[in-house]
Amino acid sequence: MPAILKVSDARAILGHDVLGGDEAHAAFGVRVEEPPLPFTAEELHSAQTAGEMLVLRLASDPTGPLTLQRMIQHMPQSFDDRYLRKMGYQLRDDWGIELEPLATADTCHLGWALVRKEILAETRNLAYDEQDALVTRQRVDVRRRTAVEAVYDTLLHVATRHMRLLATSWDWTKSRTIDGGYLNVGGFGPAGLQILSFSRAVRHGALGVCPTRQPA
Helix, strand or coil: CCCCCCHHHHHHHHHHHEECHHHHHHHHCCCCCCCCCCCCHHHHHHHHHHCEEEEEECCEECCEECCHHHHHHHCHHHECHHHCCCCCCCCCCCCCHHHCHHHHCCCCCCEEEEEECCCCHHHCCCCHHHHHHHHHHHCCCCECCCHHHHHHHHHHHHHHHCCCCCCCCEEEEEEECCCCCEEEEEEEECCEEEEEEECCCCCCCCEECCCEECCC
16 A cells, blocks of 8 residues: 655645645635645645646635635735626626625635646647547546636735746636536636626637546
């Protein structure tokens, strides 16, 4: 049976691509005891080669569930406010992520996850179902992120590493809107992080998947 690694072991392999308890405290003001790492040294070396980071995802902050809405409150300057309440993928004035029920309900699951820092190149210019088929062919334990995971990972990275991931691309997540679209997170330029929604038939060169795995 492989030895259980310490977080210090993970940092020796992945360096600044480990975002653990100290980073979570710096970003969201939460002190937690870091759970045991569920990944082997071999998996972490493979993650380093694949351009992945190791993230400790949290489900709550000192005030309660760490939802999308709560993260917007934590770091309002990190979001492009044009997409919070004013416009959506069809340029409707009555859509924005803050109007979606999941924005005040969904959270991450507490635990360690590996995730690609940028979208998988092979998933560009594919419709949603085609992306799913490609991702699941690679590994059975790999999946899309949820929208709250994508936002959490991206904010944690910019708050502690001072670099914007997904600056010119969008991660198409598994989170559905009330009208049947799927949320995508990215376009993290100077105006802030964008959260949009597209129908599953859309294809775009900057729209792809950042695969993640997070053991239960």
